[in-house]
Amino acid sequence: MSETKPVRIGMMSFAHMHAGSYASCINQIPEAEIVGIADDNQERGQDMAKRFKTKLFNSYEELLRQDIDAVIICPENIRHKELTIKAAQAGKHVLCEKPIAPTIADGRAMIEECKKQGVKLMTAFPCRFSPVMVQARQAIKNGQIGKILAIKGANRGKCPGGWFTDLSLSGGGAILDHTVHIADIIRWFTGDEVTDAYAEISSLMKHKDFDDCGILSITLDSGVFATIDPSWSRPDSFPIWGDVLMAVIGTEGAIWIDIMGQKMNLYSDRTMTGSWECWGSDSDLLMIKSFVDSIVNGTSVEVTGEDGLAAVAVALAAYESTKRREPVRLSEIGY
């Protein structure tokens, strides 16, 4: 690849709404361009092709036959494996939406195929690219709060509805959807691996057949303990989609993080609501840039498929724990 040629990217499915954000990020980066999209929902595909001024291909296979370097994969969770393996076998680098897969087996198959085909596999964890998180991690690494003792993390949101609440397509509700973000940040902050998880999980918010609230308690191999609140517990009237909050307790101090803390309050008579408008840096954009840079420079991705799977394993252990009513080691669920 010549230095002037932008990285050519294909978009595989817009089922996950983050795909729209990623596509608009690519359009903001001179080093990358969208070559086209494919979507098993043709109508959605046409809308997105128009919105992002690109071409809609009739099938994933046709998209993968184009001269593209990489794909961004955002279908329903259960289709991550199928599309990732297709893309890897066509020799394309992959950025896959989180959770990387709804099962350990799917995640492993994706990682192995990408390795076999010599393509990069990156998990979309934008929180890692938030300058707030980067600075917090730097403070931890510099020893500003001494040795970490405990971590409290939360990623609460509104119930997303759609396929997210159809377990046959998502593989899990709030616990799978949100645990992975915080579990990943905890691994990234500490450099530790999660050894076990205990969880109380329920469907108390919407009273349907999918999990929408819970609290996880996890232990790291260093002995540090942490809790994660991944609930879809923000009401529809909440002024923003959700939050990412963390408290890191150390021997010499503590760090509190509110990733949405850079916000303004907006009160509008047009919508008759108040809302929080975030003005902080766009983590999605920084993440897409990182993915593109890794392709341009031939370097490793900053968040690997293995990172994605490690986070999924925490959520899966939590589901098992709530059935057994005891802490479950990640090794017990095949991780």
Next chain:
Amino acid sequence: MFGPAERVFAKGLYFSGIPDKDYALITIRFKSGVIAHVEGSWATPGGFRVMLEIAGDKGLISFDNQEAVPLVIGKFASEAAAGGVPVPSSPTHVSPYYLELQHFIDCIEEGRKPDVKPEEAMAAVALCNAAIESIRTGKPVEL
């Protein structure tokens, strides 16, 4: 508020031997099905903090004492030891401690039972003991 607790799981520093610091993260499952998460901390700088959130299926209530600050008195460095120190406060017409004592006196004078029953205080202590037991054993404790 949510009735009796069914099960408690807790992680904490209680048995860690770290001097002058304690920190615990507790999950309580109530018989009603409600899930509660409690953070208890003697491990963080920055003064007294109380946060409460109740998430329901039709709405959310949240409170943070560090946001409920109707009065801040700021002083320049000359009047403070090191640097200007703003002192936040949340004055109320009648102190909650006064209200508590007044209620106790009223109960004695009028022969009424106090709003906080000793059984409830016992239940709170039992919950705390269950949490400590869970920290010690690493297992959930059924109540």
